[in-house]
Amino acid sequence: xxxxxxxxxxxxxxxxxxxxxxxxFDEIKNHFPEGKEKSAIIRMLHLAQSEIGWLSxxxxxxxxxxLNIQTIEVYExxxxxxxxxxxxxxxxxxxxxxxxxxxxxxSDKIIDxxxxxxxxxxxxxxxxxxxxxxxVECLGAxxxxxxxxxxxxxxxxLTKEKVDELIDAYRSGIIEN
Amino acid sequence: MxxxxxxxxxxxxxxxxxxxxxxxxxxxxxxxKALNTMTPDEVVEEVKKSGLRGRGGAGFPTGMKWSFLAKPxxxxxxxxxxxxxxxxxxxxxxxxxxxxxxxxIEGMITSSYALGANTSYIYxxxxxxxxxxxxxxxxxxxYDKGFLGKNILGKGYDLDLFVVxxxxxxxxxxxxxxxxxLEGKRGxxxxxxxxxxVKGLWGCPTVVNNVESLxxxxxxxxxxxDSYAAIGIGRSxxxxxxxxxxxxxxxxxxxIEMGLSVxxxxxxxxxxxxxxNNKKLKACVPGGSSVPILPHYLVTKTASxxxxxxxxxxxxxxxxxxxxxxxxxxxIVFDEDQCIVxxxxxxxxxxxxxxxxxxxxxxxxTGWMEKVLHxxxxxxxxxxxxxxxxxxxxxxxxxxxxxxxxxxxxxxxAAIRHFRDEFExxxxxxxxxxxxxxxxxxxxxxx
Numbered sequence: 198x199x200x201x202x203x204x205x206x207x208x209x210x211x212x213x214x215x216x217x218x219x220x221x222f223d224e225i226k227n228h229f230p231e232g233k234e235k236s237a238i239i240r241m242l243h244l245a246q247s248e249i250g251w252l253s254x255x256x257x258x259x260x261x262x263x264l265n266i267q268t269i270e271v272y273e274x275x276x277x278x279x280x281x282x283x284x285x286x287x288x289x290x291x292x293x294x295x296x297x298x299x300x301x302x303x304s305d306k307i308i309d310x311x312x313x314x315x316x317x318x319x320x321x322x323x324x325x326x327x328x329x330x331x332x333v334e335c336l337g338a339x340x341x342x343x344x345x346x347x348x349x350x351x352x353x354x355l356t357k358e359k360v361d362e363l364i365d366a367y368r369s370g371i372i373e374n
Numbered sequence: 375m376x377x378x379x380x381x382x383x384x385x386x387x388x389x390x391x392x393x394x395x396x397x398x399x400x401x402x403x404x405x406x407k408a409l410n411t412m413t414p415d416e417v418v419e420e421v422k423k424s425g426l427r428g429r430g431g432a433g434f435p436t437g438m439k440w441s442f443l444a445k446p447x448x449x450x451x452x453x454x455x456x457x458x459x460x461x462x463x464x465x466x467x468x469x470x471x472x473x474x475x476x477x478x479i480e481g482m483i484t485s486s487y488a489l490g491a492n493t494s495y496i497y498x499x500x501x502x503x504x505x506x507x508x509x510x511x512x513x514x515x516x517y518d519k520g521f522l523g524k525n526i527l528g529k530g531y532d533l534d535l536f537v538v539x540x541x542x543x544x545x546x547x548x549x550x551x552x553x554x555x556l557e558g559k560r561g562x563x564x565x566x567x568x569x570x571x572v573k574g575l576w577g578c579p580t581v582v583n584n585v586e587s588l589x590x591x592x593x594x595x596x597x598x599x600d601s602y603a604a605i606g607i608g609r610s611x612x613x614x615x616x617x618x619x620x621x622x623x624x625x626x627x628x629x630i631e632m633g634l635s636v637x638x639x640x641x642x643x644x645x646x647x648x649x650x651n652n653k654k655l656k657a658c659v660p661g662g663s664s665v666p667i668l669p670h671y672l673v674t675k676t677a678s679x680x681x682x683x684x685x686x687x688x689x690x691x692x693x694x695x696x697x698x699x700x701x702x703x704x705x706i707v708f709d710e711d712q713c714i715v716x717x718x719x720x721x722x723x724x725x726x727x728x729x730x731x732x733x734x735x736x737x738x739x740t741g742w743m744e745k746v747l748h749x750x751x752x753x754x755x756x757x758x759x760x761x762x763x764x765x766x767x768x769x770x771x772x773x774x775x776x777x778x779x780x781x782x783x784x785x786x787x788a789a790i791r792h793f794r795d796e797f798e799x800x801x802x803x804x805x806x807x808x809x810x811x812x813x814x815x816x817x818x819x820x821x
Contacts, residue, residue, distance in 0.1 A: 228536040230450075230493075233576055235558035239541045243500060270558075277560040277730075278541025280500045296462045297663055297720050298619045298706055334544065334724050335462040335663075336501055339619035339704070340626045349503045 211255040218248050222263055235264055238274055242281055247348075251282040279333065287322040287329035289367050292346045295332040298339035307343045307355050308332060314364065327368065347372075377644070378605060380593040380613050381586070382629040385473045391508065393515035396476040402521055404484045404595040409529045412595075417488035421591060423599025425611035430456055430547070430584030431662060431702040433686050436591075442571040443489055444579040452580040453491040454556065455482055455588055457498040457505075458540055458547040461662035462724060463704025466615035467585035469627040471498075471505045475512040479535065481588035483521060484595050486533050489581055493534045497552050500539045509537045544728035548776045549582040551730065562732050563776035586615050607633030610685035614703050621709035623647035636660070636682040636689075637674040640707065653709035656814055657792075660689050661701020663721050664781035666788030667714070668698050671817040694788065713811045714796050718789040719747035725782035736779035739770040743786060750797065753804035760790060760797050 214222070222241055229236040241260050242252060249256045252275050261268040275281045282290070293308050308330075312318055315328050322329040338344040341353035350372070352363055366372045389395035396402075408417050422437030443451060455478065459467040471478055478496070486494045498506050513535055516522045524532050538556055540546045546555045550564035553575050574580020590612060594602045603611045610632040616639070619625045624647045630639065640655070641648045649655050658673045659665060676682050677696035682689065689700045708717065726740035743766050746759050767783040774780070790797060793815055800807040 228538070230576070233557070236538065236556060238558040239500070239555065240539050242541065243503070243539060273560055274541070274558065278500070278543050280542035295720075296724050297659075297717055298463050300717070300720050301620045301706070301708060301712060333542070334727050335460055337459050337465050337468055337499065339463050339465050339706070340617060341465075342619060342625075346501060349501075351504075 211249060211253055211259070214245065214248060214259060218244050219263075226264075235266055235270070238264060238266075238271065239278065242271070242275055242278075246281060250288070251285050253285075285322075287326050289327060289347050290329045290331060292331045292333040292336075294334070294336045294338070294342070294344045294346075296335040298335070299342040299344060302342045304343040304355075307345070307357075307360065310357050310360055314360065328364070377629075377631050377634070378613065379629045380602075380605075381470065381477065381589050381615065382474070382627075390474055391472075391476070391512065393476060393512070393519055396474070397519075400596075401476055402480050402483075404480060404592045405487075405521055406527065408484045408487050408595055409527050409531060414488045414490055417484065417595060420594055420599035421488070424590075424594040424602035425599075425606075425609060426587060426590050426594060426602065427610070427686065428584055429586035429590070429614065429703070431461060431664070433700065436583060436587050439571070439583070440485075440489060440581060442569070443581055444572045445490065446579070450493065450578050451489055451491045452575045452578055453482065453486045453489050453494040454549075454552065454575060454580055454582045455494070455496040455585055456547060456549065456552055456582050457496050457502070457585050458552060459502075459585070459702075460499055460544045460547050461664060461702045461704050462721065463619055463659065463662050463706040464617045464702040465619070466617045466627050466703060468502055468505060469617075470585060470589060470615065471502075472508060475505075475509050476516070477589045477592060478585055479509070479512055479516055479522075481591045482535060483516075483526070483533060485581075485583070485588055485591050486535075487531055488591075491581075492532050493536075495556060495575075496535070496537045497546070497556050498537060498539055499546070500541045503539060506537050506539055513537070543730075544724075545730045545776070545778060548778065551776065552582060553580065560730070562730050563778075565775055605631055607683065607685050608687055610687060610700075614684065614700070616684065616703045616705050618646050618705045618707070620705075620707035621650045621653060621712070622707050623650050630684055632683075632685045633688075634684045635674070636684060639684055639705075640674070646707070649707065649709050651709070653711060654814060655707065656710045656712055657708040657714065659698070659704070659706040659708075659785070660684075661699045662704035663706070663724065664777075664784060665699040665701045666694055666697070666784055667792065668788075669792040669815055669817075672696050672792075694784070695791075698788070710814050711811055713751070714789055714793040714815075715747065715751045715800050715807075718786055719744065719751045721785050722747050722782065725778065729778060729782070733774040733779065735770045735773040736782065739766050739779070740782045742766055743782070747786075750800050751807075753800070753808050755801045755804075757798065757801045759801070760794065764790060 225237040226234040257271045261271045343355040426436045427433040543561045545551045546561040551561040555561040570580040639645045655670045676691040686700045691697045722744045726744040729736045731737045770779045771783045796812045
């Protein structure tokens with residue numbers, strides 16, 4: 198796993214999960230029969246990522262320890278599922294759908310516009326560490342296309358004006374994570 | 375045609391997402407009826423009679439799938455709801471779960487009772503995390519009101535229901551990949567047999583059903599399987615949720631009675647209201663990105679000139695030569711300005727991205743097709759590339775553990791079959807192909 202370093206991004210030292218997150222981990226493990234707690238891993242990784250900002254090796258190792266499994270079992274899951282960021286990302290990650298139904302109604306133009314507006318390429322992060330732009334495959338919101346998701350929130354029927362408003366809203370803290 | 379709604383009838387009632395409002399409007403009657411007056415086998419029998427076919431895309435009879443469930447003594451059985459909705463063009467399950475979550479929960483309780491499951495799971499795609507919270511809130515209400523937990527309705531039946539998120543992987547919609555993911559692993563589909571009905575979740579007998587299928591169990595149990603079977607046309611019984619998207623005036627989720635004409639669905643005032651911006655229809659993918667594309671002259675009429683209907687049989691009329699499939703009901707409409715080569719490339723990129731990588735024909739084949747289509751679309755193609763695509767197709771189809779390979783191959787094969795002239799034009803008029811689109815394809819002269 199290649200970890201790129203970028204001093205502006207969320208790379209603060211990991212000092213263990215918060216009490217709230219640890220309590221949630223315990224609760225989720227109870228959804229499964231005894232001995233099958235590994236099933237909790239994906240949801241735990243979502244929570245871990247929300248707390249750390251991305252999935253650092255230290256964070257993943259901590260999840261492995263809690264589940265009493267090998268670290269590789271966590272890495273292989275984290276790298277398989279596209280929602281997990283195994284490299285540092287900005288505070289707000291714009292994941293813009295690029296699949297057919299969104300493309301039919303102009304997702305290419307929206308992606309171009311965001312690149313221009315934030316002055317980054319797909320995959321990049323703004324210099325202030327605020328925004329990362331990614332493209333993703335179908336988000337399951339095709340009737341409300343073009344669509345982007347930012348930290349679990351859907352933003353639908355996108356236009357250039359809406360993108361402007363959205364970026365302003367995130368920058369000024371009107372929309373919180 | 376009068377359109378009856380069985381699933382979304384109450385969706386616009388304010389507060390329907392709460393237990394009390396849902397209950398006041400007839401909610402949870404199917405649980406009462408099943409637990410108070412029916413044996414589990416009688417519930418299975420009603421579902422068989424209803425003719426309900428799996429709404430996730432494959433269209434396999436739900437009652438039959440249930441009857442395959444192995445019932446060894448002392449081994450737990452599981453019901454798993456497939457809410458991994460990720461077929462491009464499909465967003466009906468998201469709508470149902472967001473607007474009327476108790477309908478799915480009710481369907482799951484009644485179905486779990488029928489199957490003898492005491493623990494059930496809803497596996498939902500990770501991107502729908504906000505719906506996971508909606509569902510968990512509704513589940514908590516159902517526990518509180520005694521419809522989940524121990525000794526439901528005092529009948530000695532116990533059921534626990536949990537929601538489990540995925541992490542962003544199309545392949546987890548395939549039922550054995552879903553089970554792998556639910557076990558906390560990478561979503562690699564399993565070799566079948568054994569089928570999940572015999573060895574599923576943690577090696578135990580398991581039924582995996584789509585959200586819409588489980589929701590449909592509610593009206594089936596309430597009104598009887600025969601009454602459900604009376605709706606629709608032929609072997610396409612009941613209603614279907616259609617996710618309409620693409621270049622339409624009014625895209626969205628519609629519940630239609632099976633047998634509605636495609637013409638009315640696209641152009642009718644009660645439905646999509648026609649093609650957006652007064653454009654002409656160029657093509658339609660009627661059942662999610664995996665099904666064959668239909669050119670405009672085969673969308674509303676079949677090759678033999680009959681009206682094309684929204685049903686499993688009518689959409690498949692003509693086989694892969696001039697038909698398609700109902701699939702998941704992801705109805706994607708293309709206007710005259712859309713480029714078929716670009717769209718085919720886009721869908722192929724999707725499959726290349728989503729291939730789990732287990733089987734070489736799919737892992738390598740989808741990537742190869744993506745490269746070939748990319749060069750065709752961008753003016754670097756060769757006329758031989760078109761036949762090359764067909765060749766790669768044949769090598770993928772049927773040679774993989776799961777149907778993702780087929781799903782990647784079919785759209786490409788169909789696009790070339792119906793739009794070969796447009797592919798060739800991308801090679802012969804390279805400069806023009808970059809600056810403008812081909813427009814409508816000509817209707818072939820049928821002798």
